[in-house]
Every structure is written in C-alpha cells, then in structure tokens.
Amino acid sequence: MAHPYHHSLSSVKKWGGIVEDYLRIHNWFDESKKIIADFRHRALRHHAEGIFMVETLFGPTLTLSTGRILPTRWVGEQHVREDLGFIPSFADWVKAIRPEPWMGRAPRVQDLPVLELIAVNGGADV
Ligand SMILES: [Zn+2]
Numbered sequence: 001m002a003h004p005y006h007h008s009l010s011s012v013k014k015w016g017g018i019v020e021d022y023l024r025i026h027n028w029f030d031e032s033k034k035i036i037a038d039f040r041h042r043a044l045r046h047h048a049e050g051i052f053m054v055e056t057l058f059g060p061t062l063t064l065s066t067g068r069i070l071p072t073r074w075v076g077e078q079h080v081r082e083d084l085g086f087i088p089s090f091a092d093w094v095k096a097i098r099p100e101p102w103m104g105r106a107p108r109v110q111d112l113p114v115l116e117l118i119a120v121n122g123g124a125d126v
Helices: 004-015 019-034 039-043 048-058 072-084 090-095 114-120
Strands: 061-063 069-071
Touching: 004 019, 004 072, 019 039, 019 048, 019 061, 019 072, 048 072, 048 090, 061 072, 069 072
Parallel strands: none
Antiparallel strands: 061 069
C-alpha cells in the first residue's frame, strides 16, 4: 500500500462511504513524505502514538457520507497495518535509530546563555 488514495479505497471497502470520507486522515499519515521521500518517513506518524494523534486532530469519530459513524482510530490502525503489517510503538522505531554523538551532546560552555553560566559558576561574575 503506498498512496493515501489506495488506503482510502481500502477504507471504503471495509466501512463504506466514499474515498473523500477518509482521504484527509490517510493524507495526514503520509504527509511526512515531504520531509523524507523513502519509507523512513513512517517513523514520524506510523505508530500507536500517531494513531492516537489522529483522534486529537480529527476528533474521536468520523461521520461518513453514508451517515455511519466510526472511531477515527480504526482508520489510523488500518493505515499503519496496511503499511507495516502491525502497529509498532514509537519505542519500536527508536530502537532502530543508530545513536550518533550529536544526539546526546551536552551544551558547550560557549553555547550556554549568560544566566546559565552564572548558575554554573555559583553566582560568580562571568
Ligand atoms: Zn502510510
């Protein structure tokens, strides 16, 4: 499954309605392709937290053009399962990130704002 349109067709087959009933949710999941154009874009939203974010952004339920009401999370779960085969947690994605030194770098003294320098020096003048 690649395009939000195809995810939407799958939603129509599953719950009825029309492609436009679902397209904005499936588009939201795949908007991260703007950031990175390969499958790694999925790390941003294709996980359990992303599915709950759908509920926050689009509301807890989706009313289809047929009048049927269904949980928006169901649509998110369908999207992620179709792309990945299961619903990972964000922690699952993080496990796949190779740590780099810059990720855990403590700030250098010259990068600290003046007030933090005063605190570091015990209140002594900087
Ligand atoms: Zn996707």
